[in-house]
Amino acid sequence: MLIGELSKKTGLSKDTIRFYEKIGLITASERKAGKRIYKEFNQETIERIFMINQGKKLGFKLKEIRLLLDEWGNASMPKHEQIKIIESKLEEVEEKMQQLTTIKNYLAAKLSKLQEDVS
Amino acid sequence: MLIGELSKKTGLSKDTIRFYEKIGLITASERKAGKRIYKEFNQETIERIFMINQGKKLGFKLKEIRLLLDEWGNASMPKHEQIKIIESKLEEVEEKMQQLTTIKNYLAAKLSKLQEDVS
DNA sequence: CTAAACTGTGGACTATACTCCATAGTCAAG
DNA sequence: CTTGACTATGGAGTATAGTCCACAGTTTAG
Incomplete structure (x- = not known):
């Protein structure tokens, strides 16, 4: 196309x-x-x-995304290298999720407090 | 300081x-x-x-962060407004978590495949 | 056949989030 | 009382991620 x-x-x-x-x-x-x-x-x-x-x-960032996407599909890289990269990306993702959970709890607490005040 | x-x-x-x-x-x-x-x-x-x-x-973005932080502590805003804002932020956060989960599953699948190949 | 809608290139411009630099005033240790 | 480490200000410069525009060739519908 x-x-x-x-x-x-x-x-x-x-x-x-x-x-x-x-x-x-x-x-x-x-x-x-x-x-x-x-x-x-x-x-x-x-x-x-x-x-x-x-x-x-x-x-x-776009550069990071390009790296990520290219690493995923890169058959020429030794497998143990690929494993290492993916493991570290997994850790990164898990860290981000942890942070989001923190924020989510923070927001949820704030919200329920506000809702109590209103009712 | x-x-x-x-x-x-x-x-x-x-x-x-x-x-x-x-x-x-x-x-x-x-x-x-x-x-x-x-x-x-x-x-x-x-x-x-x-x-x-x-x-x-x-x-x-920094502007979004400023908004977020200021809204959390802004007592002058009507409570139902605050509730609305926090609810929408919560949705945003949940969406992000959903996306992360997708990526995480993708990475985990890739990883276990690679580990199988190696062993 | 021609006009509208598409395509590409190059370059200027924008917003975001800094970073670096020159200049100059302030403070504390010796 | 001077020197070195601090402080502020203003402005230029950088990286990222686009956006906009003029110009020019291409395709297609009428």
Whole structure:
């Protein structure tokens, strides 16, 4: 698919998609169009962009997300290296969840106190 | 305490502290020092900076963090307003946790597959 | 065939969150 | 009483993550 279609399907602007391609976060093949070249995106890119958005919402930087996504699918890296990286990412994720739990409890306590006051 | 002490206690650079004060994320009282004025920070600011860092790690913007922190302590706002805000923040937090769970499962699956391959 | 809707490139511009620097006043130890 | 470590201010510079725009070639519907 061309950029417009990808844009509609993912909700990203064309500029953002071009930016992501420029920094190597997503890839595209090329299709000749006269003197010019149009970029062809595939289905997996939609999936990838979905994961990028997840990562972004959680405060990962684009570089970190690229690393993460590339490591996951990188068969050339020795398996024990991959295991190490994924283990450390898991720890990171668990830490984030811990922090969220703290905040959640804080908010929930505040909320129930307020609700008591009101009723 | 003055900025140097706060800096050491929180790990933030003096510049960052000044920046946070400038945008109203933290506050300071003022102490005369000849023709100049030195900023005095208190103990609660350390606690506040700790919370700011938590928020940052989770991908909240400084403006969002400021809103969050100010809403929590804002007694002048009607209680039902406070309840609404906290409820929506709670939903946000729960959504983030959901996303983290997805990522965690993904990573864990990848990991166990890799570990099987190796053993 | 041509106009509308698409495509790409390059570059300027924006917001966020700092970081660095020069300049200058303040304070405390020796 | 001076020197070194502190303080503040203003402004420039950096990295990240886009956004906007002008210009120009391409495709497609009427």
